[in-house]
Amino acid sequence: MIDFSIPSDVAALRDEIRAFVVEEIVPYETDPRLTQHGPTDDLRAELVERARKRGLLTFQAPRRLGGREPSHVEQAVLYEAAGWSTLGPVALNCAAPDEGNMYLLAKIADEEQTAAYLQPVIDGWQRSVFAMTEPDGAGSDPAQLSTTAEFDGDGYTINGRKWLITGATGAKTWIIMADVPPNPHGPHGPTLFLCGGDETGIVIERVMSTMDRNYVEGHGVVRFEGLRLPKSALLGEVGNALRYAQMRLAPARLTHCMRWLGAAERAQAIAVEHARTRTAFGKPIGEHQGVSFMLADNEIALQQCRLAIWWACWRLDQGEKGRHESSMVKAAVSEELFRVADRCVQVLGGIGISDETPVAMIFRDIRAFRLYDGPTEVHKHAIARQVLRRGGGHR
Known part of the structure; x- marks a missing residue:
């Protein structure tokens, strides 16, 4: 039997989210910090604090990490309410790419990675990126991945270039997709890595000018130059990116x-x-x-x-x-x-x-x-x- 009714607690939270967005976030739509490249980090921080004070921040996170863990159908109701303003999801910390990154990290990050890279994003203290798309290959067809992560038995050295990396400027949690070439030390193939944004070897070349302006700090062009990461930076298993x-x-x-x-x-x-x-x-x-x-x-x-x-x-x-x-x-x-x-x-x-x-x-x-x-x-x-x-x- 198909039931389209919305549970009373979900409806109440939906109404609370919509009221918050209308009353507190819509006025920011004319703020000069909403730039051609999207909201600045400063504007994001201010919006996030408003959601934190209302007890609405990152409501979609797993309960074990401080969220309310709504089902996918419940998320549909709540995210629609948040989207009334393009700044609503930014304030509530359920905007892309952070929302998708939090979902993935909650599934496959280990305890140390969760504490260092996921929890600060859930708490709204830092942002994340998913660095996959490349100017000459990986995008709609990620199998064309050209960024490499050479493994020498002790760690990985990543080289390559990415673009359209949403929120790259200022992000502290980085998920990087790179291809581990065949080597005598272990498995190979497309792999995810997790590291901080301040690592030597991550170079933000520029922020691209695009027609959209709803993502924090826009979309960056990024170069990895000899980015050296330990084995502990592996996110999940080699070859499963x-x-x-x-x-x-x-x-x-x-x-x-x-x-x-x-x-x-x-x-x-x-x-x-x-x-x-x-x-x-x-x-x-x-x-x-x-x-x-x-x-x-x-x-x-x-x-x-x-x-x-x-x-x-x-x-x-x-x-x-x-x-x-x-x-x-x-x-x-x-x-x-x-x-x-x-x-x-x-x-x-x-x-x-x-x-x-x-x-x-x-x-x-x-x-x-x-x-x-x-x-x-x-x-x-x-x-x-x-x-x-x-x-x-x-x-």
């Missing part, structure tokens, strides 16, 4: 969808209010068929996206890996929410392309979301391969 990345990416795709659903819902609310109060040709523009149809299409799309997210989250909560389901939802939701944001810009007219409302920023950020954690085309390719293997018929 791609498996661990998938462990992280399936739920992370969905949390992206949850947060951007909240932002699109905000854009729709602004467009609806404008359509109710702006007049043209003798009546409110919302009473003109062209505008009313756009608002109706948005309402339909938002609910379809919400239900799709809940469905995939329910599958994860049943213990399934959810790769196929999360790909379906990421592909559908990212495209549909972009259309929602685009229609909101159209309804708002001239002010829709300005910074008079946050809709233009939401539009730009959601356009970038269509590429996060794999572009639509890659997900559709993976979905089709699964369909062909399975054959037709009822799922």
Whole structure:
């Protein structure tokens, strides 16, 4: 039996999160520290302290590490509320990439790594990065990984170049994907490493100028020059990086969808209010068929996206890996929410392309979301391969 009811405690927390975002975080959307490269670390720290005082910081963390550990379906409800402002997840410490990194580290980090690198991120004292994407290879196809980690029996020496590394500037917890070449000392293959951001050999070349500005300190270009790490820096087992990345990416795709659903819902609310109060040709523009149809299409799309997210989250909560389901939802939701944001810009007219409302920023950020954690085309390719293997018929 399908039950769409939201438990009273989850609904209460949802309302508390939404009220916090509206009352305390939305006013920061015009703060000059929200720059072209995203919120500064200083702005993030201020927002995090507000969430800490309200007892809402990192609510998604495991209970053993101080969080409330909501289920995936419960997260869908709560992250949507947090996403009402693009700064909401930053304040609540459930924004990417930290949210996905915390999820992964909670699964595979050992006790020492948890204390040194995970707990400070959960507590909001430092940020993390996931350094995988490369300018000449690894990205949608991580198998093209060219960064190497040479193992000499005592430790690893990492060399390579990464880009689009979200939040690289100032991050203290680094998860690095590198290929361990064949060697006489042990196993080889794509591997994850965990280290601090102040290590000699991590060089931040620059911060890229991108169309989105919702991630703290933007997206960096990073070079590893003889980065020397001990064997204790291994995160999990040698050769298992791609498996661990998938462990992280399936739920992370969905949390992206949850947060951007909240932002699109905000854009729709602004467009609806404008359509109710702006007049043209003798009546409110919302009473003109062209505008009313756009608002109706948005309402339909938002609910379809919400239900799709809940469905995939329910599958994860049943213990399934959810790769196929999360790909379906990421592909559908990212495209549909972009259309929602685009229609909101159209309804708002001239002010829709300005910074008079946050809709233009939401539009730009959601356009970038269509590429996060794999572009639509890659997900559709993976979905089709699964369909062909399975054959037709009822799922």
